[in-house]
Amino acid sequence: MLDGMKIQKRIKWLKPYILSAKNLVDLTKLKSVTGYTVPIYKETNQQASIIYNIYGKRRYDIKLNLKINYCLSKKQTNVGIASFLDSLAHELSHIEHIEHTPEHFALQAKILLRFARVLKKTGVNFTDKRIKL
Numbered sequence: 173m174l175d176g177m178k179i180q181k182r183i184k185w186l187k188p189y190i191l192s193a194k195n196l197v198d199l200t201k202l203k204s205v206t207g208y209t210v211p212i213y214k215e216t217n218q219q220a221s222i223i224y225n226i227y228g229k230r231r232y233d234i235k236l237n238l239k240i241n242y243c244l245s246k247k248q249t250n251v252g253i254a255s256f257l258d259s260l261a262h263e264l265s266h267i268e269h270i271e272h273t274p275e276h277f278a279l280q281a282k283i284l285l286r287f288a289r290v291l292k293k294t295g296v297n298f299t300d301k302r303i304k305l
């Protein structure tokens with residue numbers, strides 16, 4: 173299932189979340205999941221994105237923003253677990269539905285239910301905590 177899919181080392185803990193979506197999303201199309209940070213002097217207004225490549229079998233690359241910038245105080249914190257997983261569910265849902273349709277929205281909701289199970293299983297009790305990197 174995950175053979176040939178790359179998950180960046182610092183967000184390897186996302187693996188059970190990604191796998192939990194396996195019969196909702198065709199994960200054989202997912203090539204990579206990468207975290208990035210925006211330089212401190214820039215606003216972070218984008219949470220995540222998905223890049224589509226028409227060539228090859230694994231076509232999708234998901235990019236997730238890892239930090240929130242507070243430009244005025246020049247501080248950076250890791251994003252919260254809830255918004256991070258929400259972004260991941262949103263982008264995973266795009267593998268099946270390119271546009272922001274009701275179907276895309278419904279699939280995102282189904283993926284989030286799976287994520288909730290993983291949260292319980294792995295003992296994450298509060299999603300307002302920041303992600304670990």
Ligand SMILES: [Zn+2]
Pocket residue numbers: 262266272
């Ligand atoms: Zn979207």
